[in-house]
Amino acid sequence: MALAFDVVGEQADPVPVAPVPGAAPWCLGLVQLNGRLVTLIDAGRLFGSVPTSPGALVRLEGLEVETALAVDEIVGLLGDEDLGAADFFFDRRSLAAHAAFQAGAAAQGSRTATSSEAVT
Numbered sequence: 001m002a003l004a005f006d007v008v009g010e011q012a013d014p015v016p017v018a019p020v021p022g023a024a025p026w027c028l029g030l031v032q033l034n035g036r037l038v039t040l041i042d043a044g045r046l047f048g049s050v051p052t053s054p055g056a057l058v059r060l061e062g063l064e065v066e067t068a069l070a071v072d073e074i075v076g077l078l079g080d081e082d083l084g085a086a087d088f089f090f091d092r093r094s095l096a097a098h099a100a101f102q103a104g105a106a107a108q109g110s111r112t113a114t115s116s117e118a119v120t
Contacts, residue, residue, distance in 0.1 A: 004091035009061040014054045027106035043069040047088050062092045063101045
């Protein structure tokens, strides 16, 4: 998975997660990052099928909901020529359009879109 540079707000080490009862399977819960309460999404479950072994958190910018992705690792910055190798590429527009990043989506349980509907 690759993210456009302008949607990456910050990266952080994993922090304690407060689970949200009844949340979608891809929603790990809520975390506090630099004083912000943020919904934490398991990138592996949302965009694939294998749960993430969180090695890092990536807080996303410019979305309707304060959101961070739990990812296995952050590899680094990619040039435009490398983006084709990513399974998924998300910029601000595609993330904002994804059902999982809408207000109230995590509370909708499994009815919310997964990877097959990720990019519109």
